[in-house]
Amino acid sequence: MRINRAVLPLLALIVSGCVGDDQSSNAESESARNFDYQGMMANYADNVILPEYRNFAEEAEALAQGPGSVASYCDRLYNPEGMADVERVRDQWRRAMYRWQRVELFQVGPLAANGGALRNRIYSFGSSAPLSQCAVDQGVVLAQREDFDLMTRSVNARGLDALEYLLFSEDLNYHCPSQINETQGWNDLPEQTRREQRCDYAQRLADDIEAASQTLVEAWEPEGGDYRFEWVNPANQEVNLKALSDALFYIELETKDRKLGVPTGINASCSAAACPDAVESPFSESSMRNINANLDAFLVGFTGGNGLGFDDIFVQEGFARVRDEFEDTIIKATAGTDYSRPSLLEETRAQAQSGSDADCRNAAANPDVHVGSACAAHGFVKRVTDRLRTDFITIVNLDLPERGQSDND
Known part of the structure; x- marks a missing residue:
């Protein structure tokens, strides 16, 4: 590992004041050498990344087949009671989406390869080909x-968002x-025919999502592509550690x-009062449930669950207090996004209609007194990403991802 310890004593004084003057650079270098990076990467593979992938694969399978699935819903479209099942399949979609939103924080290895082709096949939001209703x-x-x-269909007509x-x-x-x-002529078809044909395509999408989820899991399994071996191989340690760090920046760049x-x-990409x-x-x-799931997964991504994680590097380097403050910030942000009404769509439509973003920016700047709004949620998440850009990057001694060199809000 490339370890640059020169800035750490200064960071300790500025951020937490918890490192004593007697901590020498030699001791810091020894501390870095003693940290079990290979054990940490193995923990992420076995107890974080693969379990998240498997959990999604289970929900994807349930979405495609079985009770409450797309298949069950489509089979009953011919039955007068069939429409009653639409809420069951919607609930199953929500469960699958929740699991996917956790996976989004761990886009490494096969999931990120080839420009994120496998990821975009499952979910294209944020890609160069987002959902197209027409497609x-x-x-x-x-x-x-x-x-x-x-x-043969583009990812803008496939995946969880199309479903x-x-x-x-x-x-x-x-x-x-x-x-x-x-x-042409579609709108003239009987309503029942249109529902049946839409359901047929929905089944194809659900089956494809399930297949893609299995491909993802198998790519890591020892009896499959065995990417786990590449992940824990000490020769790839620095590259993979950087990839994992970059993946966690999803919380800033996407969330x-x-x-x-x-x-x-709030972001400069929107030139109106709201978009x-x-x-x-x-x-x-x-939307807010997705964001809440992102934060849940980010905390696991930082701590490594119950095993070695980035948080342990903080402790190893003498920044236990900073670690605690960072975790507390994540937990508060998670609580600040845990609501469903008003929905983000409702809130932003009302803001756009008002023609002003002043109240929103005030809520983002003072989230503690505006809990329960998307603008306040932005403020809570920004507190996390501010620490991610400073404390995290400095202490674990990694660079910002290429896409994260600037911050537009």
Whole structure:
């Protein structure tokens, strides 16, 4: 490991004042050499990353097949009682999405390879090809052909976000320009026919998500691709540690900036009072639940669960107090995002209608007195990411990810 200890004594004085003057640079270097980095990476593989992947795979399987699944819902569409099952499959989608939102914090190895191809196949939010309602509508029609192959469809018509649209949107009309051939005549079909065809495509999506989740797990398993071996191999230690650190910056680049900052107008990417069209999971209105799951996973990503984690590097380097403060900040942010009403979509629509983001920016600056709003949630998460950019990066001696060199809010 490349270890630069020169700044640590100064950080100790500035941040926590908890390192004594008698701690020499030689002692610090010895401390770094004694830390079990290989054990830490093995703990992340065996007790954090793979369990998160497996948990999602189980929910993805339940979403595709079995009680409360897409298959069960579609089978009963012909039954007068069939529509009663829509809430069951929606609940199962929410469970799968919650598990996926935890996985989002651990985009390393095969999940991040090839530009995140496997990740985008499962969920394309934040990618270069986010959900397109028109692309999904086209897929619904094309899936009726015998030669249809889902693998030919772009990720903007697949994954959990496309499935959300099909399961939660009550608008059965197409959302394509009139010149798109595939959807011409769709609105004239009987409602039951449209529901059945949408359900057929939803089943294909659910099956593909399940298959992709199994591919992800198998890529790490010793009897599969055995990426675990590459992950814990000491020769790859520095690269993999940096990859894990970069993955945790999802909490800043996606959770804070994209999921909260853009819809609320706090991030410079939104030039209006608010941008509700940028809200994640708009059909299920589960955006805040997603954000809460991100923070839950971030805490596990920092601590390594019950085993060796980044927090132990803090302690090893003499920054136990900073570690405690950081964890407390994460816990407070998690509590500050744990609500569902008003939904983020409702809140940002109201803000956009008001034409002013002044109250939002005040809430973000003073989240403790505005708990229960998305703007306050942004403030809570920013406290976490501010520490991530300073305390975390300095103490674990790693660089900011390339995409995180600037902060727009």
